[in-house]
Amino acid sequence: MYAIVRTSGRQFRVSKDDTITVDRLRGEVGDKVELAEVLLIGTGKGHKVGTPFVAGAKVQSEIVRHTLAPKIRGFTFKPKKRVRRRWGHRQQLTELKITNISAGKSSDGT
Numbered sequence: 001m002y003a004i005v006r007t008s009g010r011q012f013r014v015s016k017d018d019t020i021t022v023d024r025l026r027g028e029v030g031d032k033v034e035l036a037e038v039l040l041i042g043t044g045k046g047h048k049v050g051t052p053f054v055a056g057a058k059v060q061s062e063i064v065r066h067t068l069a070p071k072i073r074g075f076t077f078k079p080k081k082r083v084r085r086r087w088g089h090r091q092q093l094t095e096l097k098i099t100n101i102s103a104g105k106s107s108d109g110t
């Protein structure tokens with residue numbers, strides 16, 4: 001079973017025991033996080049597509065660690081004006097381990 005979830009403005013295809021890296025979430029290491037924006041659930045029998053979300057579907061996950069992305073360095077330069085500016089940025093990230101995918105209930109009994 002797999003699911004496509006939306007979090008941090010991006011979509012991820014996840015299965016049980018997968019690890020994904022998303023933008024920083026509130027919480028401590030070991031906390032449980034529920035991802036409710038499930039766009040699609042895929043099983044061996046078929047799949048359920050949401051409009052826009054699958055009703056009752058949830059993905060349970062656990063925070064593994066908080067980390068930082070590699071540093072991005074930039075440089076701004078304007079010729080003949082003596083304008084030079086260096087800047088850098090490191091995005092804060094959270095690693096999630098998927099613990100369970102629940103498909104929820106549907107009207108056709110699947």
